[in-house]
Amino acid sequence: MERVPICLVGCGRMGHRHILAYRTLEDTGISNVDLIAVCDIREENSQFAAREIERLFGRRPLVYTDLDLVIANPDILAVDVVTDGSTHHQVAVPALTSGKHALVEKSLSITIRACRALIDAAADGRAILATAENYRRDPPNRLVKAILDAGLVGDPFMMMQVSGGGTDEMAITPWRHLKEKGAIGMDTGVHYADIIQFYLGEYD
Numbered sequence: 484m485e486r487v488p489i490c491l492v493g494c495g496r497m498g499h500r501h502i503l504a505y506r507t508l509e510d511t512g513i514s515n516v517d518l519i520a521v522c523d524i525r526e527e528n529s530q531f532a533a534r535e536i537e538r539l540f541g542r543r544p545l546v547y548t549d550l551d552l553v554i555a556n557p558d559i560l561a562v563d564v565v566t567d568g569s570t571h572h573q574v575a576v577p578a579l580t581s582g583k584h585a586l587v588e589k590s591l592s593i594t595i596r597a598c599r600a601l602i603d604a605a606a607d608g609r610a611i612l613a614t615a616e617n618y619r620r621d622p623p624n625r626l627v628k629a630i631l632d633a634g635l636v637g638d639p640f641m642m643m644q645v646s647g648g649g650t651d652e653m654a655i656t657p658w659r660h661l662k663e664k665g666a667i668g669m670d671t672g673v674h675y676a677d678i679i680q681f682y683l684g685e686y687d
């Protein structure tokens with residue numbers, strides 16, 4: 484199987500979890516990706532990720548703080564974009580345009596215009612754009628899907644996801660409280676929008 488050298492872009496909380504997941508994937512023996520580089524505009528975060536990769540994989544990756552240098556490296560064939568949702572298109576559009584594949588964390592982006600820019604950047608087929616939407620792969624959600632598909636609960640015609648909250652605790656990171664970053668409704672709501680479609684089919 485062809486190996487795909489990748490760069491992790493965005494080395495915060497979820498970026499770290501992606502590193503752990505790449506290690507788990509490697510242990511299965513079916514991985515075809517090599518995490519050869521990391522990039523974060525905050526150097527301490529990219530250095531932390533590099534140390535983690537060295538600890539888990541026994542080799543130190545290239546460390547970048549400038550996306551242009553990632554794009555310019557012909558050895559990097561794909562980027563794993565784990566920055567906050569408002570910046571996904573700023574990273575993935577130049578990557579896709581330069582022919583590098585992009586796995587982009589949910590939300591694909593926080594505006595329809597930016598999502599369309601991402602899809603357009605991959606339209607010529609030279610590079611693959613994928614969204615790291617993980618909820619539909621969770622075992623409980625796959626079980627519900629199997630139950631629905633088997634008709635065990637009849638023919639559902641509506642599903643609603645309702646969330647409420649209201650403490651003054653910070654939800655994971657400060658940007659999840661900022662409207663211009665999509666806020667928590669977009670950050671978590673996109674999972675449920677996808678799950679409803681997964682269970683019941685395309686939206687009308």
Ligand SMILES: NC(=O)c1ccc[n+]([C@@H]2O[C@H](COP(=O)([O-])OP(=O)(O)OC[C@H]3O[C@@H](n4cnc5c(N)ncnc54)[C@H](O)[C@@H]3O)[C@@H](O)[C@H]2O)c1
Binds near residue numbers: 495524550
């Ligand atoms: N699928 C899931 O279950 C799940 C769970 C948590 C987070 N996420 C997603 O992961 C992404 C990151 O979330 P997080 O909690 O790790 O946020 P975070 O703030 O902890 O990390 C984001 C990192 O990106 C860096 N960054 C920002 N802009 C950048 C740029 N232009 N170039 C390079 N680096 C940049 C920041 O410095 C930071 O280190 C979000 O899209 C979030 O929705 C998904």
